[in-house]
Amino acid sequence: MGTLVEEIFSRKAGRRVKAGEIVLLDVDYIMSHDNTTPLAIKAFREIGKPIRDKDRIVIHFDHAYPAPNVLAAENHRKILDFAKEQELPHLYKQGVCHQVMIEEGYVTPGSIVIGADSHSNTYGAMGAFGSGFGSTEIAVAWVTGKCWFKVPETIRIELHGEAQNGVYSKDVMICIAGLLGMDGATYRSVEFGGEYIDNLPVHERIVFPNMSTEIGAKCGLIAADEVTINYLESETPARGPFERIVPVNPQYERVIEIDVSIIAPQVACHPDVDNVKPLEEVKGLEVHEVYIGTCTNARFEDIEIVANMLKGKKVNPFVRVIVTPASERIYRKALKNGLIEILMDAGCTVTATGCGACIGRHGGILAPGERALTTMNRNFIGRMGSPLSEVYLASPATAAATALTGRITDPREYL
Amino acid sequence: MGKAWKFGDNLNTDEIIPGRFNITIDPLELAKNVFCEIKPEYAKGVRPGDVIVGGGNFGCGSSREHAPIAIKGSQAKCVIASSYARIFFRNAINIGLPILECPEAANDVEEGDEVDVDLTSGQIINATKNKTYQAHPLPDFVLKIASAGGIVSFLKEHDIQELMS
Structure with missing residues (x-):
């Protein structure tokens, strides 16, 4: 047990x-x-x-x-x-x-x-x-x-x-x-x-x-x-038989x-993951980049949510919107299902898979004074480049809504 | 005897060494940029025997070993903190960077205090404040790794099973 x-x-x-x-x-x-x-x-x-x-x-x-x-x-x-x-x-x-x-x-x-x-x-x-x-x-x-x-x-x-x-x-x-x-x-x-x-x-x-x-x-x-x-x-x-291990009298x-039913969209604000606010409180904050990627939220279904919200629309032209599928397999599936075309038509930049932007290495680095809203899991100071930039963490839907307006936006307005 | 360099709670691995510098694994190269964004005067000012004093959850964030290596490369004698993030704790032990857990010293020591540390006994002497603190003892098997100078040296001489015996 x-x-x-x-x-x-x-x-x-x-x-x-x-x-x-x-x-x-x-x-x-x-x-x-x-x-x-x-x-x-x-x-x-x-x-x-x-x-x-x-x-x-x-x-x-x-x-x-x-x-x-x-x-x-x-x-x-x-x-x-x-x-x-x-x-x-x-x-x-x-x-x-x-x-x-x-x-x-x-x-x-x-x-x-x-x-x-x-x-x-x-x-x-x-x-x-x-x-x-x-x-x-x-x-x-x-x-x-x-x-x-x-x-x-x-x-x-x-x-x-x-x-x-x-x-x-x-x-x-x-x-x-x-x-x-x-x-x-x-x-x-x-x-x-x-x-x-x-x-x-x-x-x-x-x-x-x-x-x-x-x-x-x-x-x-x-x-x-x-x-x-x-x-x-x-x-x-992977093929079974799989062991279904569960807690026993833990x-x-x-x-x-x-109770998740009382939770509204949330944002983890610069510079700590526990600097959490309901989206409502940071709504309207200007962003310079929207990044949809990483091991947290760049799976096919995440990209599908974003594509459905951006379909037939254009992202804010003064914002860089970068989409990095979490894997090649996801990328291929998104291609096959027409999602990549929707994202490109909307003005997103779709990059090869990888972790580069999330660690400030390449593929989406931030300049001093810039603010990004991302689907990442971590927002330490300087995480995406300049130590004078800011990273906010949210869901793919919030990222898509924010990409359209250039300001932190409640996804429920676009669903 | 060395000087204390004081840091706050939740010091993360990006603050110890930003990701963009992790393209090298050379301790001396890494040490050139250690703490560059939060204490830029450290890399040039640190002297052998100086001590890093942090708060709680020291070294949180990435699994990058570059962080303890950069500190070790800077010639600091050890880290004293009230608690450590788990991967940093393991990494520091594994690469042979001495770390002590001592909330009392972490709270009390101030930047620039003259501090002497006995790594074997865990006794910390603050000459500036004329105080002595006692760090928590490390578990036996951790001491085995630490006294070998790190897990690599340990494994050269021993089988991994000996850690548990």
């Missing part, structure tokens, strides 16, 4: 483990990307031992891809040469790492997937333990196949009710970030459940574990159910109950 993270870890450990214990566990997959792999290679060389299981290593090119400068190109070269030398089988240039990990079936219920990226918590949406680590620990896992974990205490967030029209999981999660604060769940596992989650499709569920990172959580988990299994079987190459450190 235990919380979801205790159940997952107990299954792996082959014995009952409890919050507070330190365990050394085998990991199923080890993820890293072009920003974090070079340091892992360096640590790997220093350790001087062979890779334990190549099949468990997955490397993505997404943070600065295609290379925006010579140094990024050198990083790519370093990784590709290493992959060739070690004959690593799983290399991806098909999109944002977390999306591709899920699409390609690496993330299954009950598995442990560690990543050299803080948003590796995303994998919790499939009922897997996912968490972010530094590059050195990734190298350690390459060599040992293992990682140590302190079994975390759990905060359970019960979400009841039905969201209003124009309110999405992003609004609910931003609201939670505001309630808990950016260190509100430090070292904790955050379990998201309740009838609101039960009724939510996977693409909306993903937002919760993804942004659990922003409140300090070690992992954000949603127990696998029919929705998860159907998604895995229809949308990914002891939570804290249970937070939220």
Whole structure:
């Protein structure tokens, strides 16, 4: 018996483990990307031992891809040469790492997937333990196949009710970030459940574990159910039987109950994710860029919401509106369904997939004094470029409405 | 004995080293830009033995190891904070940057105070204020990694299972 993270870890450990214990566990997959792999290679060389299981290593090119400068190109070269030398089988240039990990079936219920990226918590949406680590620990896992974990205490967030029209999981999660604060769940596992989650499709569920990172959580988990299994079987190459691990008589450190039906569209304002305001309070604020992208909100359905709102209209000509699909697969589907054409007709710039703009690397950098409204998960000072720029976080629908007017706008006016 | 450089709560990895500088993994190169946006005088003013003093949730944000590496590269002796963000905590231990958890010192020490730290005992002496603080002890297996100088050095000599024994 235990919380979801205790159940997952107990299954792996082959014995009952409890919050507070330190365990050394085998990991199923080890993820890293072009920003974090070079340091892992360096640590790997220093350790001087062979890779334990190549099949468990997955490397993505997404943070600065295609290379925006010579140094990024050198990083790519370093990784590709290493992959060739070690004959690593799983290399991806098909999109944002977390999306591709899920699409390609690496993330299954009950598995442990560690990543050299803080948003590796995303994998919790499939009922897997996912968490972010530094590059050195990734190298350690390459060599040992293992990682140590302190079994975390759990905060359970019960979400009841039905969201209003124009309110999405992003609004609910931003609201939670505001309630808990950016260190509100430090070292904790955050379990998201309740009838609101039960009724939510996977693409909306993903937002919760993804942004659990922003409140300090070690992992954000949603127990696998029919929705998860159907998604895995229809949308990914992963094949069952899948273990449906659920909490059993769990002891939570804290249970937070939220009625989502009273939540209106929310915005996380510059410069902290917990500087949250109802959209109403920041309505009309001028923006210079609207960015729809990232591992948080650039899935097919997100792009569909935006395209439906922009269809036959023109975005504000004084605003740069950039759409970056989270993966190539999403890009292709959006192309096939005519969404990319709608976005281009409306004046959006559709870019190749990747993370560049979200880390201020390339593909949407902000100038001093500029303000962006984005579908990202993080709005630290200077995140998208100049330290004198501002980043606001919101749902794709709010981003689309704001793209039309050039000012933070309530999406419900356009739905 | 070194000088204290004081930072606030929720110091994030972008503030430690902005993402645009993470194209290198050279500690000395990274150190040139450490804290460049929030304390631009640090990189030039820091001396070996100086100490970083933060507040709560130190090092939140990205998983980038560039952040503790940049601090280590700057020759600071250690970080003292009231609490750490989890990935930063692991990263610092793994790369061999000494970190101490001590809310009392984190609250009390001011910018420029002369501070001496005994990393083994966790005792922190503030010569300016004539005070002594005691940091929380680190778990045993963390000490094993720290005393080897980081996880890489540990693994050169040991099997990972030995962490738990």
